[in-house]
Amino acid sequence: MLTTQASLDQVAAQLKAGDKARVAGLQQVVAYLAKHPIPTSFPSVVYAVAGAGSPTEDQIRRDAELAYACALRWAATGEAAYARQARQILDGYARNFQRYSTSPKPDGSPTEFRQTYLEAAWVAPTFVAAAEIIRYYRLGGKTGAGWPAADVAAFSTFLKKLQTDYVDPLPAGTSWVNNWQVSCAYAQLALGVWFDDRAEYEKGYRYALAVQPQVFYANGNVKELCDRDCHHPQYTLTGLTNAAEIARLQTGDTALYALHNQQLRVGWEKLLDALEHAPGSCTDCSAHPAVWPGIETAYAYYRTPRLAALRERGAPYGVPGDDTFAGFTSLMQPAGAR
Structure with missing residues (x-):
């Protein structure tokens, strides 16, 4: 997967x-x-x-x-x-x-x-x-x-x-529309892969495409980052990243990575702004420094300096603190730029 x-x-x-x-x-x-x-x-x-x-x-x-x-x-x-x-x-x-x-x-x-x-x-x-x-x-x-x-x-x-x-x-x-819907789309994609069920896979894929624009503000911030806390937006970012990676591996489709001018990449970079409490960031996450392992997968695809800086805050990665979402991305991600 x-x-x-x-x-x-x-x-x-x-x-x-x-x-x-x-x-x-x-x-x-x-x-x-x-x-x-x-x-x-x-x-x-x-x-x-x-x-x-x-x-x-x-x-x-x-x-x-x-x-x-x-x-x-x-x-x-x-x-x-x-x-x-x-x-x-x-x-x-x-x-x-x-x-x-x-x-x-x-x-x-x-x-x-x-x-x-x-x-x-x-x-x-x-x-x-x-x-x-x-x-x-x-x-x-x-x-x-x-x-x-x-x-x-x-x-x-x-x-x-x-x-x-x-x-x-x-x-x-x-x-509401938030990390719940993202988690559902990710799960439907994964289950579609397991069952070789094209209908289930496409349902999850279409749902991810529909939900992704709704969980970000126009400036690129995950809504839950500005409106909720510092860890729930990482549910959204990790779920969308894993969904995008499944689509890339299964069919070569990178639309979820590219959607709305790489909205997913921007969301991860906005998280770094919050962790650094950079000027203009919508919240201060400097007291909540944990970065989830989805960043390893996002960085392996986008390879930008900002994502490299975010990745380095926690590498190597094990699992999220609450055991949600597949972990151990530092072991499984292919090396080198794609």
Whole structure:
């Protein structure tokens, strides 16, 4: 989804040659795996809590990233144990997950059911990113991860449940336009790739094209940067960047990167202005310096000095602090200008 046979082969070769940047990127994967043991039990019901979290919500987000970390480590090093661990996580959710539900917020007020739509839209693409590698990647072009067809089919059933019950209903479940819609479009693109479903893919692609202009102001700022806080706009920027990268890899289409005079690039650069509290920036994010791993992908495409400066604030990149969106971009992004 966000990698290819060729890009993963390149990463493995660079690691073998001792490339310092790649080794640093792999270390983020190693550190995540060291911090989070492979689970032996998986929730049947995941409880969404708006603005907070629950043990099951935290676990499914964390486990999606963990499966991706295992898949990337297997592809990068050829160590079969990590392919088995990735399969253990993917199979665990395929066998156990039944549904999302909600729990009250910390103040006791109810969590609206539509929060489950967003939670599913966050985890589905990361699960797909892991599963695509385990399903299709071949070490040295020959040796696969050995994922049985029956297990692949069971995992597809799990993803279909996320798609049908939660991701696809999201647009009708909200009246505002912000990172929620971006997350939905990204998830629909990813699920379309997994299912080889052109209709689902095109639905996500058209939705991304429609939503992207609505989440920016005319001056290039993400609306949530000026109107909300310093981290929600990075949900928008990362989701749009990942959607654009899926389209580029799948069909060679770079329209999402180019849309409205590279609106996406400008949005990332406006974030840098806010982090630096530059004159004219719409907010001051200097006290909130975290940069999300989507910048690595954006920089790999645009290669501008401003994005290089933003990328350098946090490289190498692991995962977002709340385990939303596929991480470890410092390991998986192809080197050199496109």
